[in-house]
Amino acid sequence: ETEITWWHAMGGALGETVNQIATDFNASQSDYKITPVFKGTYEETLTAGIAAFRAGEQPNIMQVYDAGAATVIGAKGATIPVQDLLTENDVAFDINNYISGVRYFYADADGKMIGMPFNSSSPIMYFNTDAMAKAGVEAPKTWEEFETVTAPALIDAGYIPLAQSHSPWIFVENFMSRHNLPFATNDNGYTGTDTQILVNNDALKMHWTNVKEWLDDGKYAWYGASWDDNQTPFEEGKVAIWLGSSGSFGGLMKKDLPFEFSATYLPYWEEVTTEPTQTFIGGASLFAMAGQPAEENKATAAFFEYLTSPEVQYMWHRETGYVPITTAAYELAKEDGHYDRFPAAEVGIQQLSLAAGENTKGYRMGFYPQIRDVMNREFGRILSNETDVEAAFTTIEAESNELLSRFAMTQN
Ligand SMILES: O=P(O)(O)OC[C@H](O)CO
Known part of the structure; x- marks a missing residue:
């Protein structure tokens, strides 16, 4: 069993849902085990992650909030672009599965997805x-x-x-x-x-x-x-x-x-x-940190695949209010009647889908x-x-x- 670590900034009820996702992933298969670690606020998590990277003690996955994304994407060699991580580990990837506001938010100038969208908000x-x-x-x-x-x-x-x-x-x-x-x-x-x-x-x-x-x-x-x-x-x-x-x-x-x-x-x-x-979207994404053994990167890719499945994305959306990041998860939420029960739960994604402009x-x-x-x-x-x-x-x-x-x- 390959073990990987996920540093995150999700406290309170959000942290409980993160732990539930990890528990469910670990129970869903026997090759990998992920351990989530709460590192404090978004700012504290980023600071801890950068310090750990410099010391060669970085986790496999680090949650980075929107404000820190440019710094991390610009830190050459610090992360493995998620698109490369997935394709190199035979995980199907299609950027068009993501809702438009999420698709290129954590991408580089060439449109390659660098950070794995996770908790997107508005x-x-x-x-x-x-x-x-x-x-x-x-x-x-x-x-x-x-x-x-x-x-x-x-x-x-x-x-x-x-x-x-x-x-x-x-x-x-x-x-x-x-x-x-x-x-x-x-x-x-x-x-x-x-x-x-x-x-x-x-x-x-x-x-x-x-x-x-x-x-x-x-x-x-x-x-x-x-x-x-x-x-x-x-x-x-x-x-x-x-x-x-x-x-x-x-x-x-x-x-x-x-x-x-x-x-x-x-x-x-x-x-x-x-x-x-x-x-436009707020919240954070997950970065695969560089410098880890190949089998751990494989475990990270497997976890990302699990995390972005419509069922897990819908569960995360339903439990927290973060928007569904894939069209499939959004459809699942609609089919399940989530917005009939809680109309306010759809406001975030609806607002992200209002008329776009050149500065939005x-x-x-x-x-x-x-x-x-x-x-x-x-x-x-x-x-x-x-x-x-x-x-x-x-x-x-x-x-x-x-x-x-x-x-x-x-x-x-
Ligand atoms: O509270 P969140 O996770 O929706 O994040 C809000 C901001 O986008 C973080 O910078």
Whole structure:
């Protein structure tokens, strides 16, 4: 029996589902045994993986979140492209089996799949339906509606209207996609490494000016920059609307909250666009680390084959809320009546399938985890009156471009 190790960042209910998948895989055959190891947050897992690789102690499989993908794909020799791993180990592979938003997200410039798509998400708008009914409002379609109709009614009904998780992900990266705005030069970083970020733009600054005003007016609450900081007040029923990952859906269902909730698309600004577009996938993928014996690579390929089967993908989607990454898994979910039972479970994949635009396929920027740190620092300073929006975005752009040019130097 060949043993392999999988480092991941899936805590709580997500971690339990990861363990279940591993247990089921191990029980399904007798040649291989996989051991999942929880390494903390996405950031901690990436840091641990890079350190381990340098020390020659890397696991067979490492989960890398979207923000870290460019860094890992750009680290020459660190991983085995998943497409090569599968074909070399006689596992059938067809990139067209994956839903379009997933297909090339973890691919290289030639369209070769490098990372194995696994937990793909989209940021969606969760809302407390009891709160909405009490306030006599519907989930807002636009930010204008939120500001003038939804938020005042929710305040009157005794709720804090809005909180959101992870500002860089939702209020920058997917904000740009939802409004079809260019996020970086070089086609959002996909066609070159001498990339410049384009965050210092009127739409984003208008949005953040409003976010700060909403905070001051009690329409918005901000509890911190860590992943879960802003989810708890929603679960407690204090906050009526929470923007978070579709991958939180399963966990919320399992918590048996004392109110009904549902979900719909992220609002957009009508003053920016009347033709809102799709968001792009978040979450993470699995990288096969280089430097492992051939029989372990074979085991990794066998596990990936198992993991992407429609049944396992549907189970993962159903239990967590991460979107089905293959068309077959999506069809299976429909056939099984999953969305008849839980319409909100389909919102993530539906939002990923809204009209596309030239700027909606995500971004590819190296050292991007550090860029997010800069954003989080500056957003915290905006919200606590230590800086203003104009100065913050000037700083974010300058520091981000410095990081991008440092990354570009590693690519020669
Ligand atoms: O919470 P997740 O797993 O949906 O991930 C959200 C972001 O895409 C991670 O950078």
